[in-house]
Amino acid sequence: MSLPTNFLWGGATAANQTEGAFDKASRGRSNMDFVPSGPLRDEIIVNGVADFTDQSGLYYPSRKAIDMYHHYEEDIALFAEMGFSVYRLSISWSRIFPNGDEKEPNEEGLKFYQQVFETCQNYNIEPLVTISHFECPAHLIEHYGSWANKKMIDFYLNYCNTLFTRFKGLVKYWITFNEINMILHAPYMATGIRIADEENKNQAIYQAAHHQLIASAKATKLAKEIDSNNQIGCMLAAGDTYGYTCAPEDVWAAKLADRENYFFTDVQVRGYYPSYFKKRLEREKIELDFSENVLDLLSNHTVDFIGFSYYSSSLISADPAIQETTEGNLFPTLNNPYLKSSEWGWLIDPLGLRITMNSLYDRYQKPLFIVENGLGANDVVEPDGMINDDYRIDYLREHIKMMIAAVDEDGVDLMGYTSWGPIDLVSASSGELSKRYGFIYVDQNNEGTGSNERKKKKSFEWYKQVIKTNGAVL
Ligand code: BGP
Numbered sequence: 001m002s003l004p005t006n007f008l009w010g011g012a013t014a015a016n017q018t019e020g021a022f023d024k025a026s027r028g029r030s031n032m033d034f035v036p037s038g039p040l041r042d043e044i045i046v047n048g049v050a051d052f053t054d055q056s057g058l059y060y061p062s063r064k065a066i067d068m069y070h071h072y073e074e075d076i077a078l079f080a081e082m083g084f085s086v087y088r089l090s091i092s093w094s095r096i097f098p099n100g101d102e103k104e105p106n107e108e109g110l111k112f113y114q115q116v117f118e119t120c121q122n123y124n125i126e127p128l129v130t131i132s133h134f135e136c137p138a139h140l141i142e143h144y145g146s147w148a149n150k151k152m153i154d155f156y157l158n159y160c161n162t163l164f165t166r167f168k169g170l171v172k173y174w175i176t177f178n179e180i181n182m183i184l185h186a187p188y189m190a191t192g193i194r195i196a197d198e199e200n201k202n203q204a205i206y207q208a209a210h211h212q213l214i215a216s217a218k219a220t221k222l223a224k225e226i227d228s229n230n231q232i233g234c235m236l237a238a239g240d241t242y243g244y245t246c247a248p249e250d251v252w253a254a255k256l257a258d259r260e261n262y263f264f265t266d267v268q269v270r271g272y273y274p275s276y277f278k279k280r281l282e283r284e285k286i287e288l289d290f291s292e293n294v295l296d297l298l299s300n301h302t303v304d305f306i307g308f309s310y311y312s313s314s315l316i317s318a319d320p321a322i323q324e325t326t327e328g329n330l331f332p333t334l335n336n337p338y339l340k341s342s343e344w345g346w347l348i349d350p351l352g353l354r355i356t357m358n359s360l361y362d363r364y365q366k367p368l369f370i371v372e373n374g375l376g377a378n379d380v381v382e383p384d385g386m387i388n389d390d391y392r393i394d395y396l397r398e399h400i401k402m403m404i405a406a407v408d409e410d411g412v413d414l415m416g417y418t419s420w421g422p423i424d425l426v427s428a429s430s431g432e433l434s435k436r437y438g439f440i441y442v443d444q445n446n447e448g449t450g451s452n453e454r455k456k457k458k459s460f461e462w463y464k465q466v467i468k469t470n471g472a473v474l
Helices: 040-047 068-082 107-122 138-144 151-166 180-184 187-191 198-226 248-270 275-284 292-300 350-364 390-408 458-468
Strands: 008-012 086-090 126-130 173-175 231-238 241-243 305-310 314-316 368-372 414-420 440-442 454-456
Touching (some): 008 126, 040 187, 068 107, 068 454, 086 414, 107 126, 151 198, 180 187, 180 198, 180 231, 198 248, 198 275, 241 248, 248 314, 305 350, 390 458
Parallel strands (some): 231 305, 368 414
């Protein structure tokens, strides 16, 4: 079993789930600053009813997170100790443009990321930067309706221009939007849009997605103009859908479900709206701008690589009587009797990763990058201070085995692997700190009253060895 010698190993985080310091250094307010933990959360991230007036009594986990803003040197040093050659992180748009529509950026924000990237550089860690990871300045939501509005393309481009120019030479791997297809499941969290009425939901979603796809193509163009070394990726929440039975109706239902996701990558990788989707637009009377310059843009500025997250496969049935679904996921799927699930009800399917990698590579024949994969679990600190997360090691081992098989036996071209949350962070779906993913434990909790002290878990040494042996010792 072998991986290429230049294979990139590391971990992935997002600004709103780690940084905290939401009001430091002239940072503006952002969509996730107003999403509390607890029962209100689901409603807000899905239907977009965040209240931008401060509600005392509620706890907003993104505001404090794990205070990586003040701990990044220590954290990156720990990543380096594990041997990371890549660190995927996102930039908080509202640190750079506090309102989002200014012409000039906030120097304090730029300086912060400059220091972060220089720290990475000192350890020979390649940053992989997500330009927008579930992040939108609150001002753009309040005053423009976020991505529902075409003007967002220019605001986003101005932000990209600032990043590409300022970080030229420090960053070469970029992802335009995190899990662009998550707009289907959590429109507010993913993009800041609010779905006003169910009837026009798809028009609203695909209009906003269309703006993001145009913005992504424009950003790709700009990135290359500023530095031809730049490598741009799209990013998809992936995971193949299986039919519940071999009934052709179930197989067909699974194919249709996968298309919902592939639509986004079809545009970003192939450069045009696929025929099946154009038919759907006609059927649903969804109107989008397909002027010649938009079509040219999409076709001339496709991405260099396909970033994707993989947590599990999905299961679908055409029979409405089959209804038993998993829990704790933003997009519940049918329970698969062949699979176990995590404490949060997410199905665990390592072979599904190999299947998904093959589906993506068969379809696109472009380099893939696994930019998220991991297990969210309740970790226990033993009286001796140890955190024995063998379940996490098992999860990752089985997934990495399948990843290597896809490369080694199936010939998939894979650039790298960044596990999700190498350090504990705020869960996007639940807002909980107790849903931990890290190799590094953070003394922080669901109420935000912890000390933020960092501690290595058992998986820390395990992952270090995996990286050192390029996946040979698992
Ligand atoms: C993806 C997001 C991440 C991350 C991850 C795990 O959808 O890109 O931001 O949070 O899922 O999900 P959760 O945090 O809900 O466990």
